[in-house]
Amino acid sequence: xxxxxxxxxxxxxxxxxxxxxxxxxxxxxxxxxxxxxxxxxxxxxxxxxxxxxxxxxxxxxxxxxxxxxxxxxxxxxxxxxxxxxxxxxxxxxxxxxxxxxxxxxxxxxxxxxxxxxxxxxxxxxxxxxxxxxxxxxxxxxxxxxxxxxxxxxxxxxxxxxxxxxxxxxxxxxxxxxxxxxxxxxxxxxxxxxxxxxxxxxxxxxxxxxxxxxxxxxxxxxxxxxxxxxxxxxxxxxxxxxxxxxxxxxxxxxxxxxxxxxxxxxxxxxxxxxxxxxxxxxxxxxxxxxxxxxxxxxxxxxxxxxxxxxxxxxxxxxxxxxxxxxxxxxxxxxxxxxxxxxxxxxxxxxxxxxxxxxxxxxxxxxxxxxxxxxxxxxxxxxxxxxxxxxxxxxxxxxxxxxxxxxxxxxxxxxxxxxxxxxxxxxxxxxxxxxxxxxxxxxxxxxxxxxxxxxxxxxxxxxxxxxxx
Amino acid sequence: xxxxxxxxxxxxxxxxxxxxxxxxxxxxxxxxxxxxxxxxxxxxxxxxxxxxxxxxxxxxxxxxxxxxxxxxxxxxxxxxxxxxxxxxxxxxxxxxxxxxxxxxxxxxxxxxxxxxxxxxxxxxxxxxxxxxxxxxxxxxxxxxxxxxxxxxxxxxxxxxxxxxxxxxxxxxxxxxxxxxxxxxxxxxxxxxxxxxxxxxx
Numbered sequence: 001x002x003x004x005x006x007x008x009x010x011x012x013x014x015x016x017x018x019x020x021x022x023x024x025x026x027x028x029x030x031x032x033x034x035x036x037x038x039x040x041x042x043x044x045x046x047x048x049x050x051x052x053x054x055x056x057x058x059x060x061x062x063x064x065x066x067x068x069x070x071x072x073x074x075x076x077x078x079x080x081x082x083x084x085x086x087x088x089x090x091x092x093x094x095x096x097x098x099x100x101x102x103x104x105x106x107x108x109x110x111x112x113x114x115x116x117x118x119x120x121x122x123x124x125x126x127x128x129x130x131x132x133x134x135x136x137x138x139x140x141x142x143x144x145x146x147x148x149x150x151x152x153x154x155x156x157x158x159x160x161x162x163x164x165x166x167x168x169x170x171x172x173x174x175x176x177x178x179x180x181x182x183x184x185x186x187x188x189x190x191x192x193x194x195x196x197x198x199x200x201x202x203x204x205x206x207x208x209x210x211x212x213x214x215x216x217x218x219x220x221x222x223x224x225x226x227x228x229x230x231x232x233x234x235x236x237x238x239x240x241x242x243x244x245x246x247x248x249x250x251x252x253x254x255x256x257x258x259x260x261x262x263x264x265x266x267x268x269x270x271x272x273x274x275x276x277x278x279x280x281x282x283x284x285x286x287x288x289x290x291x292x293x294x295x296x297x298x299x300x301x302x303x304x305x306x307x308x309x310x311x312x313x314x315x316x317x318x319x320x321x322x323x324x325x326x327x328x329x330x331x332x333x334x335x336x337x338x339x340x341x342x343x344x345x346x347x348x349x350x351x352x353x354x355x356x357x358x359x360x361x362x363x364x365x366x367x368x369x370x371x372x373x374x375x376x377x378x379x380x381x382x383x384x385x386x387x388x389x390x391x392x393x394x395x396x397x398x399x400x401x402x403x404x405x406x407x408x409x410x411x412x413x414x415x416x417x418x419x420x421x422x423x424x425x426x427x428x429x430x431x432x433x434x435x436x437x438x439x440x441x442x443x444x445x446x447x448x449x450x451x452x453x454x455x456x457x458x459x460x461x462x463x464x465x466x467x
Numbered sequence: 468x469x470x471x472x473x474x475x476x477x478x479x480x481x482x483x484x485x486x487x488x489x490x491x492x493x494x495x496x497x498x499x500x501x502x503x504x505x506x507x508x509x510x511x512x513x514x515x516x517x518x519x520x521x522x523x524x525x526x527x528x529x530x531x532x533x534x535x536x537x538x539x540x541x542x543x544x545x546x547x548x549x550x551x552x553x554x555x556x557x558x559x560x561x562x563x564x565x566x567x568x569x570x571x572x573x574x575x576x577x578x579x580x581x582x583x584x585x586x587x588x589x590x591x592x593x594x595x596x597x598x599x600x601x602x603x604x605x606x607x608x609x610x611x612x613x614x615x616x617x618x619x620x621x622x623x624x625x626x627x628x629x630x631x632x633x634x635x636x637x638x639x640x641x642x643x644x645x646x647x648x649x650x651x652x653x654x655x656x657x658x659x660x661x662x663x664x665x666x667x668x
Contacts, residue, residue, distance in 0.1 A: 038500035078498035147580035250664035
């Protein structure tokens with residue numbers, strides 16, 4: 001029987017399958033960060049259990065770390081305790097950790113691929129919903145809760161039920177100024193935030209294949225915003241080339257063996273999908289979110305919706321609530337939305353290509369006087385690379401702040417946050433109420449669109465600034 | 468884990484769709500290294516004003532709903548992040564059953580690890596049950612029988628058999644999986660032969 005890529009990875013990791021379909025799945029790679037792990041380590045200690053495979057586990061502090069000068073450590077007491085707890089736990093249980101002052105430190109979903117820890121055909125988990133990012137390498141990667149983190153630490157397995165297969169095909173070529181961020185926002189707008197619930201999404205089609213490794217990561221990253229825990233893309237030469245000679249990639253004979261296996265990782269002709277949708281790349285335009293759910297998308301040429309046009313009562317109430325929170329009027333043009341802040345970074349768009357894309361727009365330009373803008377590279381290595389290319393100077397000259405790596409204002413657990421009613425054009429992944437700070441208003445956009453918004457002082461069309 | 472068997476309570480009704488985990492427990496409370504103590508911050512931004520005073524309009528600030536053990540809410544409950552702090556906060560507040568027409572996957576699975584029963588019902592039934600919340604009448608949930616009893620009516624609900632057993636008996640997942648140690652070891656041996664690069668050593 002023809003199988004999907006998801007079926008194949010699933011079958012290849014079955015340790016046990018109960019009659020009721022409950023499976024015990026082997027986990028090849030476990031990423032750990034400071035926020036969702038302390039209770040898991042405490043659980044291990046209380047039950048006198050060990051970490052089964054410390055060498056399949058990699059830890060990094062990212063959510064709480066300051067993005068300004070780190071020489072004085074972390075000033076927030078609770079954040080400091082959490083980061084120190086991770087350090088102590090890693091030491092106690094023999095887990096490799098990239099500390100705050102290690103240049104390999106960064107957002108867990110930037111660091112994993114960068115180190116070659118992320119590999120095709122593996123099952124990768126982390127106590128973070130954006131683990132879906134790693135699916136770009138053709139791995140089954142998904143977020144788990146803290147109890148599951150403890151379960152993986154203790155057993156290197158996870159209790160799971162098989163999800164449904166959902167394929168999203170994107171074919172054609174993207175218009176100028178349109179990026180993979182716009183593609184995923186368009187997909188979420190189309191399927192809704194619960195559209196992928198209970199599914200694993202495979203992204204396919206010639207547009208997807210034409211994307212770079214990092215662009216693929218942006219798409220897979222936001223799969224969870226469409227309700228699916230995991231999104232994946234069949235690995236190809238681009239992936240293999242990316243992984244070659246990374247610090248944790250297979251070496252020598254192992255590399256050859258791995259390549260043999262990786263090359264066959266694709267969905268069989270005729271495999272059955274429970275759901276399937278098609279998008280044409282030419283029809284995708286630069287997108288923004290106007291509301292408080294990632295499905296609230298419009299193109300930059302469109303207007304904010306009017307709840308009065310909604311027949312469904314729940315939907316109408318939800319639109320009204322969002323507009324009210326966002327401080328927007330029905331039928332307002334997207335380009336009339338004035339912004340206060342710009343945030344470029346996060347596990348969605350904090351990689352070198354994202355920074356290049358934004359810098360290209362900002363070169364020789366100044367940001368609007370009323371806008372406060374910052375770039376937070378996804379990792380120390382991304383930061384270093386950007387500085388070698390002189391991107392930091394472009395950002396700083398245009399009026400952006402150039403920060404240290406971490407999750408930062410994507411979720412505002414550190415000092416970087418919006419004040420009530422402040423409005424931000426953000427390259428992150430969630431525009432939930434309060435996500436970037438209590439009362440803060442988030443518009444999700446691509447890095448180029450964030451740069452355009454910074455220059456104009458309002459949401460604007462990146463195509464206007466294409467050189 | 469606390470066992471779940473039967474539960475009787477006046478339900479609280481929160482008619483909002485897509486309640487995300489940032490709403491359930493905002494990030495500033497994720498800095499804890501404990502599982503307990505999050506109940507007072509459940510739905511923090513809807514529950515307290517800028518001065519930290521309770522907002523009287525919010526349902527869980529009102530008597531008798533401040534003692535509700537059952538929460539009824541709009542569809543796609545628990546979407547967003549994987550933070551288990553969301554079920555921990557519900558549990559700490561005293562809510563051990565959430566009823567909605569759909570749940571986000573990670574939240575749904577996290578509930579079962581913490582003795583919370585998430586129940587999926589059709590929208591129509593949700594509306595019917597919400598009347599009991601409005602009238603401040605008790606409903607009861609019986610996991611053994613897979614049913615909710617309200618007034619003279621009852622509704623059946625589906626729950627995965629294995630998850631049900633774990634909830635009813637308060638079973639520790641890890642202990643159960645460790646009983647399969649031999650299978651895990653065999654899998655690992657096989658893996659070392661077939662995919663030597665996985666072990667990184």
